[in-house]
Amino acid sequence: MEWIELIIHTTTAGSEPVSDILMESGASGTMIEDKADIPDPSKPHGIWEIIDPKLLETMPEDVLVHAWFENNAQLPSLVEKIRNRLAELSFAKDEMGSLLLDTVSVNDEAWKDTWKKYYKPFYAGKHLLIKPTWEPFDPRPDDLVIEIDPGMAFGSGTHETTGMCLSLLEEIIKGGEEIIDVGTGSGILAIGAALLGAGHVLAIDIDPDAVKVAAENVQHNHVDHLVSVQQGNLLDRVSDVCDICVANIISDVIISFAAPLMSHIRPGGLFLCSGIVSVRADEVAQALKDAGYEILCRETKGEWTAFLSRRN
Numbered sequence: 001m002e003w004i005e006l007i008i009h010t011t012t013a014g015s016e017p018v019s020d021i022l023m024e025s026g027a028s029g030t031m032i033e034d035k036a037d038i039p040d041p042s043k044p045h046g047i048w049e050i051i052d053p054k055l056l057e058t059m060p061e062d063v064l065v066h067a068w069f070e071n072n073a074q075l076p077s078l079v080e081k082i083r084n085r086l087a088e089l090s091f092a093k094d095e096m097g098s099l100l101l102d103t104v105s106v107n108d109e110a111w112k113d114t115w116k117k118y119y120k121p122f123y124a125g126k127h128l129l130i131k132p133t134w135e136p137f138d139p140r141p142d143d144l145v146i147e148i149d150p151g152m153a154f155g156s157g158t159h160e161t162t163g164m165c166l167s168l169l170e171e172i173i174k175g176g177e178e179i180i181d182v183g184t185g186s187g188i189l190a191i192g193a194a195l196l197g198a199g200h201v202l203a204i205d206i207d208p209d210a211v212k213v214a215a216e217n218v219q220h221n222h223v224d225h226l227v228s229v230q231q232g233n234l235l236d237r238v239s240d241v242c243d244i245c246v247a248n249i250i251s252d253v254i255i256s257f258a259a260p261l262m263s264h265i266r267p268g269g270l271f272l273c274s275g276i277v278s279v280r281a282d283e284v285a286q287a288l289k290d291a292g293y294e295i296l297c298r299e300t301k302g303e304w305t306a307f308l309s310r311r312n
C-alpha cells in the first residue's frame, strides 16, 4: 500500500485546528512538530530525560503538522478539500502561519518508520507511561508501562481523545471491574485498564487489522489472561455485561449506540465516551441524557470532548 504524507506549515496557535482538519478528513494519524513542546533542557524537568537531546537542533522553525493518508483515487479531491478548509482557517483566525501544504509519497515500510521517528515515551495520567515497544526507557517504580506498537491501527496514545480516556480510566478503576472497550484500535485502553487493575477487559474492533495489532500488543504487555480481543461491529455479537464501557469512537456512533449499550452496563456502571468533536458535544450530551445516563464529568482537550456518565 502507498501512503501520502501531508505536511502543513503553521504556528503553535494553528497546530491544533490544522490537526483537527486533517483528522476530520480521515488521516490515519497526525503528528505535531513544534519546538515549543520541547522543555528547556537547561532547566530541571521531569520528562526531559526521555527526550533525545539532539531533537531540538534538528527541529524546523515553522510548526509542522504531519498527517498520513492512504493513496487512492479519492485522494486528489480530498487534498483539494483540505486546501479549501485551510484557506477558510487562515481567513477566520489570525496567527495561523503560511498554511503551506507539502505532499510526500511514502510506502508502507517508510510510513511505519516515519511514525517511529516522532513517537517517544510519555505519561498519560499520573502513573500510565506509554512506551513505544522499540524505545528503551527506565520507568519509575510506581509507573504502569503500556508498551505499544500501533502499526496501522489508531491508538498510539498521543491523540487527545485517547489521553482523556486513559486519565479518566486511571481515576475510575478501583480494581476487579469488568470492562468493555469498544473500538479498541491498538488495544491501548484495554491494556491500560488491565494494568490499572480491571478484572477482565473485552476489547472489540470492527477492523480486522486493528484486532490483529491489539492482540499482539495485549500479548506483548503480558495481559492476555485479562484481555480478550475480538472482531465485531459495536456489541452486535456480545452478550457480556460490564461495570465500565469505554468507547473512543466518533460522535454519530456514540449517539446511536448510547441507548442499546445500556443493557450491557450494570446499574450504577459507567460509560466513558470520547472521540467527540467539541462542536457536537451538546448533541452527544443530550443523547446520553435521553438514553437515561447521568453525566458525571465532561472533559475537553484541544477541540475534543469526553464524557463520563453513569447508568442509574
Ligand SMILES: C[S@@+](CC[C@H](N)C(=O)[O-])C[C@H]1O[C@@H](n2cnc3c(N)ncnc32)[C@H](O)[C@@H]1O
Binding pocket: 153, 154, 155, 156, 157, 161, 162, 165, 182, 183, 184, 185, 186, 187, 188, 189, 204, 205, 206, 207, 210, 232, 233, 234, 248, 249, 253, 275
Ligand atoms: C479513534 S479509534 C480509538 C482507538 C483506541 N481505542 C484509542 O482510544 O486510541 C476508533 C476505533 O474504533 C473502531 N471502530 C469504528 N467503528 C466501529 C464499530 N462500529 N464497531 C467496532 N469498532 C469500530 C475503528 O476501527 C478504530 O480502531
